[in-house]
Amino acid sequence: MRFKLLRRRLTISAPRMAVRSALPWPFRWAVWAIVLGFCAAIGLWAFEFGKDIAGLEKGSKEEMGRLQGHIAQLQIELQTVKAERDKAQSIANTADMLVTAEKASHESLLAQTKRLETENRSLRDDLGFFEKLIPASGVDGLAIRGLHAEMLGDRTLKWQVLVIQSGKNPAEFNGHLELSFSGVLNGKSWTAALSGEAPAIRVRQYGRIGGEFEVPAQVQIKSVSAKVMDGAVERATQSIKL
Secondary structure, three states, X not given: OHHHHHHHHHOOOOOOOOOOOOXXXXXHHHHHHHHHHHHHHHHHHHXXXXXXXXXXXXXXXXXXXXXXXXXXXXXXXXXXXXXXXXXXXXXXXXXXXXXXXXXXXXXXXHHHHHHXXXXXXXXXXXXXXXXXXXXXXXXXXXXXXXXXXXXXXXXXXXXXXXXXEOOOOOOOEEEEEEEEEEEEEOOEEEXXXXXXXXXXXXXXXXXXXXXXXXXXXXXXXXXXXXXXXXXXXXXXXXXXXX
């Protein structure tokens, strides 16, 4: 049954039929060739038009070669610049190392200079001290051989006292030192002594004692006096003017 219906649909006895004129196949192929050629022409025209829009001309190969050569030259110059940069960086690092070493050497020299200045000052003090140890002719017993005072800044007075005891194998002396300062304050006389407990002195042949005194504001020190006391008995005294 189904076969009969299909044959009826495909044969002349079908309910609907369309009559078309048949074209020869060479003519059909020619039409298709024309259509394809026209499409190819349109595509080529679009390609050329795109090249014109993009700015590509006939000398693009030569231009491309020239650009490649320029790029190669730029790469060579870049390598040269990198080599020079590395060399400059190496020189800069060496210079930094030299500057650091020079700075360290300078700081070391400054430290050595300060140490030598301190040692020189100490040697001068010791030289003056030992010069004063030479016994004076005709002097026997306990005596103050040296009293020294100097201002350090505006309000600090550094003082130093040298006490000797001449004679052959003298007994050790135990006493204390009294130090007084005289000056002027607002046009009037001013005196003061060391604050606190008096410095103790123990001398067999020589002894040195020193310290600092804080000068009150607006006071001008004019003189310094030192006394070596054995209890309440004065054994030696000396005064200096500044």
